[in-house]
Amino acid sequence: MAEIIVITSGKGGVGKTTSSASLANGLARRGKKVAVIDFDVGLRNLDLIMGCERRVVYDFVNVVQGEASLRQALIKDKRFENLYVLAASQTRDKDALTKEGVEKVLKDLADDGFEYILCDSPAGIEKGAFLAMYFADQAVVVVNPEVSSVRDSDRILGLLSSKTRKAEAGERVREHLLLTRYNPQRVEKGEMLSIADVEEVLGIKTLGVIPESNDVLDASNKGEPVILAGESTAGQAYDDAVARLLGEDRPMRFTQAEKKGFFGKLFGG
Amino acid sequence: MGLFDFLKTKKNTASIAKERLRIIVAQERTSRGAPDYLPLLQRELLEVIRKYVSVDVDAVKVDLVKDGEHDVLDISVALPDGRPATA
Numbered sequence: 001m002a003e004i005i006v007i008t009s010g011k012g013g014v015g016k017t018t019s020s021a022s023l024a025n026g027l028a029r030r031g032k033k034v035a036v037i038d039f040d041v042g043l044r045n046l047d048l049i050m051g052c053e054r055r056v057v058y059d060f061v062n063v064v065q066g067e068a069s070l071r072q073a074l075i076k077d078k079r080f081e082n083l084y085v086l087a088a089s090q091t092r093d094k095d096a097l098t099k100e101g102v103e104k105v106l107k108d109l110a111d112d113g114f115e116y117i118l119c120d121s122p123a124g125i126e127k128g129a130f131l132a133m134y135f136a137d138q139a140v141v142v143v144n145p146e147v148s149s150v151r152d153s154d155r156i157l158g159l160l161s162s163k164t165r166k167a168e169a170g171e172r173v174r175e176h177l178l179l180t181r182y183n184p185q186r187v188e189k190g191e192m193l194s195i196a197d198v199e200e201v202l203g204i205k206t207l208g209v210i211p212e213s214n215d216v217l218d219a220s221n222k223g224e225p226v227i228l229a230g231e232s233t234a235g236q237a238y239d240d241a242v243a244r245l246l247g248e249d250r251p252m253r254f255t256q257a258e259k260k261g262f263f264g265k266l267f268g269g
Numbered sequence: 270m271g272l273f274d275f276l277k278t279k280k281n282t283a284s285i286a287k288e289r290l291r292i293i294v295a296q297e298r299t300s301r302g303a304p305d306y307l308p309l310l311q312r313e314l315l316e317v318i319r320k321y322v323s324v325d326v327d328a329v330k331v332d333l334v335k336d337g338e339h340d341v342l343d344i345s346v347a348l349p350d351g352r353p354a355t356a
Contacts, residue, residue: 147286154294158301190281197287201294 002110004117005245006136006173008160010152012123014144015180018216020120021049022227022235023140026242028083029227032115035074037105038088039132040122041097047087050077051223061089064101070108079228084114094128102131125159135165138174138245140207144181145193150201157202176207178241183212188257195255208241210234211254303333318346325349 007020017038024036037060038046047053052075058068063086070086077083086105089096109117121132133139139160143153160173167173179195186192195206210216213234219226227238233254240250300307311331318324328347333340 147290150290151293151297154297158298162301187283190283193283193286193290197283201287201290 002106002114002117003138004106004119004136005138005140006119006121006133007140007142007178008121008129008133008156009123009142009149010125010129010156011144011149014142014149015210015216016123016142017045017049017120018220018226019140019142019178019180019210019238020046020118021225022238023242023245024050024083024085024116024118025077025080025225026227026239027116027118027245028077028080030242030246031082033082033113034080034116034118035084035086035109035114036118036120037086038120039097039128040120041088041092041094041128042090043122044088044090046120047075047085048223049220049225050085052077052085052087053223056087059087059089060105061092061096063105064097070105070112094122094126097128097131099131099134103135106135125155129156130159130163133160133164133173136160136173137166138176140176140178140245141202141204142178142180143198143202145179145183145187145198147193150193150198154202157204175204176245177202177204178208178210179206180210181212182209182255184255184257195252206252207244208237209252209255210237210241299332307331307333314344314346322348 005023007016007023009016020036024034028034036046036050038044039060040046041061044059047056055075058073060073062068063070063073074084074086077085106117119132119136122128141153141156143149157175160175161167164173177199179198182195183192187194195209199206211233213226213232215229215232215234216226219229226232226235227242229235237254240253243250311329314331315324315326315329318329324346330345332343334343335341
């Protein structure tokens with residue numbers, strides 16, 4: 001049985017696509033057969049972050065509309081042979097996706113032996129976001145420690161508990177909090193919401209905390225998901241999140257401000 | 270953090286953010302799932318009541334309350350002290 005996971009947030013620009021790419025790569029690196037689908041029709045970007053933008057021939061909409069087979073549209077990752085990308089259409093409008101069409105694609109992927117299907121949701125709470133979450137078993141809610149992101153995420157949590165297939169069947173989508181752009185120094189100074197603050201307001205448990213890092217931009221520049229940058233704290237934090245998604249118990253890392261030495265304290269920096 | 274930072278008084282803005290979020294999120298959760306017509310109903314009720322009694326804008330409260338299996342429309346009107354207005 002395939003596990004369908006939506007990566008969502010409500011607010012744009014918080015790191016959904018970055019997180020989708022890294023989680024997909026992390027799961028694939030652990031040997032899972034993974035498909036990651038870009039639901040942002042008209043504003044495709046997952047292909048760039050995954051580094052496969054020049055190999056998109058057919059897309060998700062082509063498959064939903066019956067213009068291409070799933071096999072033709074799935075782009076095999078160049079690093080992991082058990083990882084596939086389904087790109088969003090760049091030219092069609094978002095009404096090109098239908099609930100039945102999406103359901104069929106997900107079912108075909110499951111029948112094809114995919115163990116994890118990640119749905120990279122567009123921002124907002126319109127059709128694309130709704131379709132990305134509708135069939136989900138689990139949801140990774142990407143949140144920046146900042147007021148508008150937290151509020152929008154609560155809105156998304158409301159939709160997850162009412163407008164999904166699970167909710168309609170009286171079940172629950174398993175919700176996880178993924179805090180991104182976390183800056184422990186600023187949290188320590190009382191300038192930024194802490195992990196506990198966000199958990200308390202939203203009432204969900206943290207899957208991972210990704211520290212703010214220059215490596216994220218480096219990674220997207222190169223089209224190489226940050227989780228593959230072994231030295232990177234953000235990459236390691238994503239790998240921890242993947243491990244927790246698979247049921248491992250790992251302590252949070254990179255969530256404490258680094259202690260400065262005497263001279264550091266004296267002169268700042 | 271430098272030598273003279275202690276001279277600057279800085280507000281703990283994270284705690285302000287948390288408090289604001291706690292309030293707005295709680296408020297939005299209670300109105301979640303409520304029918305769209307509630308605000309309009311509230312406004313029209315207020316207009317009708319104001320024909321007879323002079324009340325404040327926030328005197329009329331319309332809430333959807335769950336009572337077991339049923340949804341109950343809970344309307345409360347706070348009348349001003351003293352005599353009702355004569356119309």
